[in-house]
């Protein structure tokens with residue numbers, strides 16, 4: 001009997017996800033600074049640490065629409081590109097949700113947003129996020145959200161200039177013959193003219209630039 005229960009728990013869709021058990025721990029780690037009694041002033045009047053309060057807030061601004069994850073503002077704010085106003089957490093103010101965590105939020109809403117033992121309507125099977133919510137390299141590529149927002153930060157890598165001096169930075173964009181790099185030691189962003197980079201780094205910037213052009217539409 002024990003093994004049957006264990007099996008049921010490991011299959012995501014077997015039992016409805018529960019707010020306190022499955023979703024709250026994610027929000028606790030990444031959102032409580034501003035959305036719980038930890039915050040000096042609770043932001044947007046939205047608290048995640050108090051189930052009753054949160055449940056009452058479902059309807060306002062469509063924060064959670066049980067059964068309709070892609071219309072729920074809670075989901076939308078965490079998948080918006082980080083530079084977009086309203087994206088959560090606000091840019092540079094906290095860590096973004098991982099793909100797995102976003103899936104959990106979507107699945108919980110899809111299954112009726114069970115909270116405090118109560119559950120709303122379940123979404124239709126063809127809108128099951130397990131079927132249609134798609135990510136590539138940590139970025140959302142589900143069609144109805146338009147160009148994929150960037151969810152993961154680009155990686156820190158070694159870059160070399162034309163003189164062979166190397167530094168650790170991450171790629172931030174390509175425009176008008178310049179590659180913008182965020183330097184690890186200072187946190188500053190510097191736009192390097194292409195000819196000041198080594199051949200290898202130029203190639204790398206071109207490749208990353210082509211990838212991000214596809215991804216960063218809005």
Ligand code: HEC
Pocket residue numbers: 027030031032033034035043044046060061063073074077078088089090093094097
């Ligand atoms: C550094 C502070 C901060 C963090 C961290 C933060 N938020 Fe927010 N959040 C805000 C502010 C400020 C607002 C109000 C924005 C506004 O009203 O324009 C807001 C508003 C919201 C709203 C809209 C509420 C409404 O009814 O309009 C949602 C949903 C939300 N946040 C979700 C989250 C989630 C989920 C996380 C964690 C992944 C998070 N926030 C982390 C500051 C934060």
